Amino acid sequence: MDLSGFFPSDVHYFFTKEKQDWSVLSENEMALAEKYGTKRKADFVTGRYCLRQCTGILGYNGDILIGERGMPVLPPHIAASVSHSRSLCGAVAGPKNSYLSLGIDIETAGRVNKDLWHLLFTASEQEYLDSLSPEEQQLQSTVFFSLKEAYYKCQYPLTGTYLDFTEVAVIVKNQNLFVQLLKDIPGPFIKGGLTEGKMTTYGTQVITFCALQNFA
Numbered sequence: 001m002d003l004s005g006f007f008p009s010d011v012h013y014f015f016t017k018e019k020q021d022w023s024v025l026s027e028n029e030m031a032l033a034e035k036y037g038t039k040r041k042a043d044f045v046t047g048r049y050c051l052r053q054c055t056g057i058l059g060y061n062g063d064i065l066i067g068e069r070g071m072p073v074l075p076p077h078i079a080a081s082v083s084h085s086r087s088l089c090g091a092v093a094g095p096k097n098s099y100l101s102l103g104i105d106i107e108t109a110g111r112v113n114k115d116l117w118h119l120l121f122t123a124s125e126q127e128y129l130d131s132l133s134p135e136e137q138q139l140q141s142t143v144f145f146s147l148k149e150a151y152y153k154c155q156y157p158l159t160g161t162y163l164d165f166t167e168v169a170v171i172v173k174n175q176n177l178f179v180q181l182l183k184d185i186p187g188p189f190i191k192g193g194l195t196e197g198k199m200t201t202y203g204t205q206v207i208t209f210c211a212l213q214n215f216a
C-alpha cells in the first residue's frame with residue numbers, strides 16, 4: 001500500500017488488507033494469543049505481522065508482547081504503534097532517538113454516530129462539526145475520533161495515563177490538525193499543549209497518525 005509522503009521519512013510503515021496466518025507469531029506471542037476469540041486472534045496475528053515488517057528494518061525481529069493496559073512491549077530503541085479496522089491493518093515504527101513515541105489508528109469513515117458526539121467530543125469540537133455539511137461531518141467526526149485514539153496510543157507508553165475522549169480536543173488550524181491536552185498528566189505532555197496530528201484516507205478507511213519527537 002503506497003502511503004508515501006504521509007509518514008515522516010524515518011518512520012517505517014506496513015499496511016495490509018490480507019489476514020495473516022497464525023504461524024507468523026513467535027512462540028511467546030502464540031502463548032499470549034491462545035485464549036483470544038477468533039476476531040481478536042486474527043487482528044493480533046495480522047497486527048504483529050505488520051509490526052514485525054517495520055521493527056525488522058530497525059533490527060528487531062523478536063517478541064512483541066502486550067504490556068500495561070494493552071500497550072505493545074517494544075525494545076528500548078524502538079517506538080511503534082499498530083491498528084486494525086475491519087478491512088485494514090497497519091503498523092508504524094521509528095527509532096527512539098528520533099521519536100519518543102508514535103501512535104496510529106485506522107477507522108471506517110462514517111461510523112461515529114451523532115448520538116455519541118456528546119461522549120466523544122468537547123462542546124467546541126461539536127460546534128465545529130455542526131458547522132460542516134452532513135457528508136463532511138461523517139468524515140471529520142471519524143477523523144477526530146481516530147486521531148484521539150492515535151494520540152492515546154502515543155501518550156500512554158510515556159505517561160501511563162488513561163485519558164477520556166473529552167480530556168483532549170482536536171483543533172483544526174489552517175487545515176492542519178492538532179490534539180490539545182486538556183488536563184495535567186505526568187510525563188512530557190503539557191496541559192494546553194498541542195501535538196500535531198495527520199490524517200489520510202484509503203478508500204473508506206481513515207488513517208490517523210501522531211508522534212512525539214525526541215529533541216534530546
Ligand SMILES: CC(C)(COP(=O)(O)OP(=O)(O)OC[C@H]1O[C@@H](n2cnc3c(N)ncnc32)[C@H](O)[C@@H]1OP(=O)(O)O)[C@@H](O)C(=O)NCCC(=O)NCCS
Binds near residue numbers: 083149166
Ligand atoms: C486502546 C484503544 C485506543 C485501541 O483502539 P481500538 O480502535 O480499539 O483498536 P486498534 O486496533 O486501533 O488498536 C489496537 C492496538 O492499540 C494498542 N494499544 C492498546 N492499548 C494501548 C495503550 N494503552 N497504549 C498504547 N497502545 C495501546 C495495541 O497495540 C493494540 O493492538 P494489539 O492488542 O494487537 O497489540 C481503545 O480501545 C481505547 O481503549 N480507547 C479509550 C482511550 C482513548 O482512546 N482515549 C481518547 C482520548 S486520548
